[in-house]
Amino acid sequence: MPVSTKEPTADEPTPTQPEAEKAPAPSETEHEDVPAAAPPPDEPAAADGENPPQGPPAPDDESDTGGTGGSKNPAEGEAEAGRRRTLRWTLTTLSAALVLATLLLPNSLAALRPNRFTRIPAEAIVGAAILLSLPRRPRTIAAALAGTTLGALTILNFLDMGFQEYLGRGFNLVLDWSLLDDAQSYMKDSMGEATTLTATIAAVLLAVLLLVATALATVRLGNVLADHKERAAKATLIAGTVWITCSALGLQLAGLPIASDRAVSALTMQARRVQNTLRDEAAFAKEAKEDSFGATPAAQLLPDLRGKDVIFTFIESYGRSAIEDPIMAPGVTSALETNTESLDKAGYKAKSGWLTSATYGGSSWLGHSTFLSGLWIDNQQRYRTVTSGDHLTLTKAFQKTGAWDTVGIMPGIQKGWPEASFYGLDKVYDAFQLGYQGPKFSWSTMPDQYALEAFQRQVHSKKRDKPLMSEIILTSSHQPWAPIPELVDWDDLGDGEIFDPVQKAGKKPQDIITDTTKSREEYGKSIVYSVTSLTQWLERYGTDDTVLVFLGDHQPIARVSGNKASRDVPISIVAKDPKVLDNITTWNWTDGLQPAPDAPVWKMDTFRDRFLTAYGSTPHPTKN
Structure with missing residues (x-):
């Protein structure tokens, strides 16, 4: 229906407002209590569901004024946002440092030097590429598992350091857990029960903290990568290219190759130890049943x-x-x-x-059994x-x-x-x-x-x-x-x-x-x-008939x-x-x-047969 443009006269009512319903003109004193019939020409009408403008906003009870009214200070809000950004980037930086440290950590104290941490770990590049390709939930799970694995690998590296320092060999996942109890007993005898208990509790707490920290750090880094997906993908591609180039050219920094795969190598080494241990157990059981003097009659011994x-x-x-x-x-x-x-x-x-000796720094019983049995006993499984x-x-x-x-x-x-x-x-x-x-x-x-x-x-x-x-x-x-x-x-x-x-x-x-x-x-x-x-x-x-044989065990x-x-030890034979x-x-x-x-150097396991032979024993082998 077309709208008429004719303006009504003063004596005529408007077409849309009957004369009987015409509102009286508001007085000066009533003006502030009556809302305007329509918004000013330069303000848009309120959209459906929104409140029309009501003038100055009411005081905000939750503002920085402590509930006494007034608006939040924009400068303070900006400072708080800055602090939050600083905290976020600090946590991200620490997470990255922790993950890189666990990826590059060596497994011996002698190798624990700054140049070990100036390398590019391949595992970080591959991990970033995988996390970038995953949706949120699978990414979180994968990152947590990877971080926990890194924490466990770091614990194994520290155990390797300790075993290398004291026993001259790495930690064996299959055989060496019982030795931790022996180490605790040694500490108790040497340093006292209170010191041992404190050290034990601290070691357990640190191990748990490390597992949790590496898991959280990896999850955080995965989220940061996802939040900056395009730039992260480019950076990952560049890092991968640099790694491949450094590896192909054999480039070094501070005396070590720039391209590193330390974590994968450590996991491979641990897996190989387990595999070799399981194989050795079966092979040694057969070897122990063979004895060159096992069937020698009593009269023909010594x-x-x-x-x-x-x-x-x-x-x-x-x-x-x-x-x-x-x-x-x-x-x-x-x-x-x-x-x-x-x-x-x-x-x-x-x-x-x-x-x-078959052992070094400790585990004396391995040296004793090697010397006396004529078998090479260099681990707990062989000893058992x-x-x-x-x-x-x-x-x-x-x-x-x-x-x-x-x-x-x-x-x-x-x-x-x-x-x-x-x-x-x-x-x-x-x-x-x-x-x-x-x-x-x-x-x-x-x-x-x-x-x-x-x-x-x-x-x-x-x-x-x-x-x-x-x-x-x-x-x-x-x-x-x-x-x-x-x-x-x-x-x-x-x-x-x-x-x-x-x-x-x-x-x-x-x-x-x-x-x-x-x-x-x-x-x-x-x-x-x-x-x-x-x-x-x-x-x-x-006495005239005393024969003394004395030696070191390790x-x-x-x-x-x-x-x-x-691993050499002295041995002496004394007699009148x-x-x-x-x-x-x-x-x-x-x-x-x-x-x-x-002077001649022999393996310790060869002494038994040499001694038996030197003093007249006749070999009569037993075979498996």
């Missing part, structure tokens, strides 16, 4: 040692470094020379050589396999003949030890059966001098119908080498209480445990103490022996009867207690 009292003694951590390291060697070599002269005056002669079987050990060969009584002196054993039957020991004296009432010396339950005197008093001095074969473990040279016992008059040893003031006056483990030089110095002193205790016992209580930890130290040493003339060992640098 005929040239019949009538002799034979003592096999292991000196804890007595390694080649003790004789060759410039810090430790002067004291140790001087003691070896002095003790050689003293034994010579007492009528004893000695020959010495080198053996390469061989000790659960009937493979002939060197000590068991003496028992098998029926011509010797066999005994073990084990001051380091503080719980049940079922391996005694495997080693062929008729009787074992542990830490609680040697009558010691004195103080502990860190991990060592008693000084070596006391253990040897207890052996003399309870075993060696007793009359018997047969000669004696003894295995003795000396522990005073066990880390942390503080406090160290001192030699006292043998007649004053008593029940060991004489060592109370010695222990109290000695150094504390925490005083030397983090100081490499002090650790080396104290380690050298402990070796001098152990070797001197043993040779003095031999001078004092040995080198000390890398912090003391050095990162590139060998010249025929005993004549039987090993072909070994070309060095005269005296100190092996020459060029």
Whole structure:
């Protein structure tokens, strides 16, 4: 319907408003209470559902004025937004740094240097490309899983560092979890229960925190990539191109390749360890059943040692470094020379050589079992396999003949030890059966001098119908080498209480445990103490028929022996009867207690067969 443009006259009502309904003109006093009939020409009418303009806004009770009215300060709002942006980018930067650090972290303390973290990790580039291609939910899940994996890999790298430092090898996912309990027991004996508990709780909390932090960091980075998808995709492509170029050209920065795949290599290494361990378990079980002397009749075992009292003694951590390291060697070599002269005056002669131990820095039982079984026992699974079987050990060969009584002196054993039957020991004296009432010396339950005197008093001095074969473990040279016992008059040893003031006056483990030089110095002193205790016992209580074989079970930890130290340990055979040493003339060992640098070096597992053969044993193999 067309709209009329004719304007009404003053006497006519408008077509749309009857005269009776005409509103009176508002008065001056009513104007503010009556809303306008229509918006001003320059303001649009309110849209449907919106309130028309009402004049100045009402005060905002939630504004920065604290509820007293007034508007929010724009400057303060902008500052708050700036703080939030700074926090977001700080968290993003920290997340990126954490992820890059876990991707590039080495697995040894020697490699923990700044140049390790100046590389481009391939895993970060591939991970970014994958996260950019995923929708939000799958991206979050994938990022969380990747971050948790990085955290677990970092924990394994730290375990590798610890095992390399103490045992000279990496952590084995299959076999080494039980050693963590042994490490805790060692700390408790060395540093006290409170320190051990604190360290254990802290280690567990840090491990959990690391897993959570790497997961959250990776999720955050995934979200940042998604928020800047176009620029992130370009950056990922550029980074990938740079990585490939650096890899192809072999470019280096600070002595290391710029292109890195460290995380993948670490995972591959761990997987290979697991695979090799599982394969080795089956192969070694077959090897342990084969024995070149396993079927030798009793009468054909060790005929040239019949009538002799034979003592096999292991000196804890007595390694080649003790004789060759410039810090430790002067004291140790001087003691070896002095003790050689003293034994010579007492009528004893000695020959010495080198053996390469199956272990390093710890796990002494692996060295003991390797030496005595003639099998290479370099991990816990092999140890369990061989000790659960009937493979002939060197000590068991003496028992098998029926011509010797066999005994073990084990001051380091503080719980049940079922391996005694495997080693062929008729009787074992542990830490609680040697009558010691004195103080502990860190991990060592008693000084070596006391253990040897207890052996003399309870075993060696007793009359018997047969000669004696003894295995003795000396522990005073066990880390942390503080406090160290001192030699006292043998007649004053008593029940060991004489060592109370010695222990109290000695150094504390925490005083030397983090100081490499002090650790080396104290380690050298402990070796001098152990070797001197043993040779003095031999001078004092040995007879014309005593044959002493003593050796180290392994080198000390890398912090003391050095990162590139060998696994060699000294071994000596001492006797009065010249025929005993004549039987090993072909070994070309060095005269005296100190092996020459060029003396023969044999693997430790070869000693059993060499010894049995040298003293007249006839091989009769058993086969799998």
